Amino acid sequence: MNLNELTIHELRDKLAAGETTALAIAEAVFRRIDAVESKIHAFISLMRESALEEAAAADRRIAAGDATDLTGIPIAVKDVLCTKGSPTTCGSRILENFVPPYDATVIAKLKAAGAVIIGKTNMDEFAMGSSTERSAFGLTRNPWDLERIPGGSSGGSAAAMAADECIAAIGTDTGGSIRQPASLCGVVGLKPTYGLVSRYGLVAFASSLDQIGPFAKDAEDCAIMLNALAGHDPKDSTSVPAEAPDYRMFPGREAKGWTVGIPKEYFVEGIDPEISAAVNGVIATLERLGVAFREVSLPRTKYCVAVYYIIAPSEASSNLARYDGVRYGFRSAGSRNLIDMFKQSRLEGFGSEVKRRIMIGTYSLSAGYYDAYYKKASQVRTLMRQDFDEAFKTCDALVTPVTPTPAFRIGEKMDDPIQMYLSDIFTLSTNLAGLPGISVPCGYTTTGLPIGVQFMARHFDEGKLLTIASALERETPFEKRRPAL
Amino acid sequence: MEFEPVIGLEVHAQLLTKSKIFCGCSTAFGADPNSHTCPICLGMPGVLPALNRKVVEYAMKMALAVHCRINGASSFARKNYFYPDLPKGYQISQYDLPLAEKGCVDVDLEEGRKRIGITRVHIEEDAGKSLHDEKTAYSYVDLNRTGVPLIEIVSEPDMRSPEEGAAYLRRLHEILVYLEICDGNMEEGSFRCDANVSIRPQGTERFGTRTELKNMNSFRNVQLALEYEIERQAQVLRAGGTVVQETRLWDAAARVTHSMRGKEEAHDYRYFPDPDLVPIVISDEWIEKIRATFPELPMEKRDRFIREYDIPRYDAQVLTAARALGDFFEETVRHCGKPKTASNWIMGDILALVKEEKIEIQDIPVSPKALAEMIALIEDGTISGKIAKDVFQTMWKTGKDARFIVEEQGLVQITDAAELDSVIDTVLAAHPRQFEEFRNGKAPLFGFFVGQVMKATKGKANPQTVNELLKKKLSLR
Incomplete structure (x- = not known):
């Protein structure tokens, strides 16, 4: 096996045993990138030079006996996280030339742990999309079928994982942007509880929904990554001032005796039968392991899409106001006066989906409409949280499909935003409720496309998600499969 | 018809914290443009605000000083508008849940003491400054002021004359400076005021249409602008017209107000709760702790x-x-x-x-x-x-104490009657002509003699003793 195909924990053990070096791992990863990246286009920019320096530094650190689990591990980062001195575009023309003067907190944490940042991955512009077709820098292809999308908006990170172009990756999830592409690319993806991971340096799409989380090859790697990411940050007022546990203790534990809820609203017509079958297979497997299942109801599920597509665009319309061409990023050349400069820079700098959402959000917040839209949506959001609180009174976790269909064809939903929005129908609710959710590979379609299953848990109960994911892996190690490229 | 003005004032006061409201940058005035900035106050992509606790304490002081009720939980909201000196495209302020509400302040007027209601005191961040260069047609943006903490103090429409408005402003100014939370410098903009003014026929209840006045940078200008605007509105009404709801700018040089923007052009600020900040939670203990520090x-x-x-x-x-x-x-x-x-x-x-x-x-x-x-x-x-x-x-020049100076310079007062008697005799002998005139009834010359005695004693003679002795001497002769 090539080094780039191994997991974090496998590489950590090899590094500790002196069987390989961080430099060798980084070189293996870049060799793989050189070989397949032209087919996939998972990255917007590569950081080859600094990565090799970081790998060399990691080797010195390992030699000094000062290694962490992530020392020398090559990690791909979604291009929505600020990296000091390296371009951070958010997949948008408006930030094409933006080089942040600071590191996002999670980047600083990864660097402090000795991780090797290899590049910035492709994404839907400002994380608005479910297919990574909305990047200003070209689309990313699904390594399992190059004619299909990898999901989104963290499609670049998911594709890089599936193609073994990195060992682990960072994504962000506002409505499913980690879990949906993880599902469509056959890797593990975790969206942590809102407030567990600092958002400082994450270029905001919808601040009350955005969370940073890991893509990993298995539950144990996911735990290692979460260890590095989680924790209070005084720079983010919404990060929770509590100490995070050592997540490595959760994979490998037994889920025996747990009760997992099946929200009936998530098992409705329109789901691809192969996905239903795969999720039912998961239920059967876990039942064998002593997990009890019961049907629960989340009655406000039907409002998810409506609520999400008011709150997220409303926040986005304000968050994206700073891209005005004055201080950084793209400025239209042809403007004659101030207002014209604002308008032209935004007109030329933003893509159509971003503009659509800015308009929806601006409208929802406008005088006379605020009460009917934003305020009403916020109220329904509170009720949805209560639905979950109710369900978690009797359940340790909930199980649902991640997506209604496997990866769809490139271009298939580009002209139909509503269809595109519906591809996140099962993932939106955890963001609205601030809950943690994980996508775990649970099978393949007859045509060989990956299928994922989603588990949700109570706030800050990521440990349960890791336990259940690892239990599933032991029984049905779907996450071990890789596409033939 | 006689009109009664109705005035409400909105005061913005910069707080004297060392660092800005949401980042660690200095708040000092007068530094090189854009030198007191960081990714946070520059509104770089990805940054987040972290509230400076001192700002809350300073704002609480003012809220308590004007007898407001402090909300146990208040929240931040975003006020959205585009302007080059507003880096995020929104200002972080407070909207539905301000820090404090429902207070009052007493002002002393010629006709007595009057109570003015305070609607609310809330916290917000200041914007930057745009500098327009007329010669080059370029505009420059200085973001040093961006994120300097402000409190906004909104009054009820309780004032009935420009004098009352000015008295209220002076009162707020005095309290802020006393509390040492604002330097009160109107020229540098650390104390600013906007006014809402309308007029109504004397004796009626219903408010007239109001205009908002901006750009008044001294107490005097506030009063002048209010006087002008009240008279302008009265003239409009007397001529059979209607007052238009609008924002007007005070032109201090021309002493007039100009229409800046009408109701139609008024911004829709699209306020909504700022998801980046958690509510400010204030306990009774905290309030009492602040109250205990009150001067x-x-x-x-x-x-x-x-x-x-x-x-x-x-x-x-x-x-x-x-x-x-x-x-x-x-x-x-x-x-x-x-x-x-x-x-x-x-x-x-x-x-x-x-x-x-x-x-x-x-x-x-x-x-x-x-x-x-x-x-x-x-x-x-x-x-x-x-x-x-x-x-x-x-004393002022040398820092020496009074007794030392008096002794050193021999300034001790002469109260000894015998000593003064002989001085008076000498003075009278030296001025026989004046003495003669005095005797002929020119009474004001009494002061002349006093002066001469003082002069002769280099001011050391006790004036009262001199008076008594002189009277006696002059009447005797």
């Missing part, structure tokens, strides 16, 4: 000075204009026990020198104790009031 506020101090020291209201007003001045006065009285004399000296000689030398009362070379000792020398007759003026000048 005596100027109006209470004024009332106490009048009551306790029996000095005129005017004196009390002057002496409480600044905290340090009141302290100086009280300390002086504590040492000499003569409030009115102390007040006269402070309001007169001391404030004149303070003004002349452009220094602060706390930095003057004469201590309250030294002043009190000098006053004691006047009171016990050691020196005359007139000599005291010179003694005081010497």
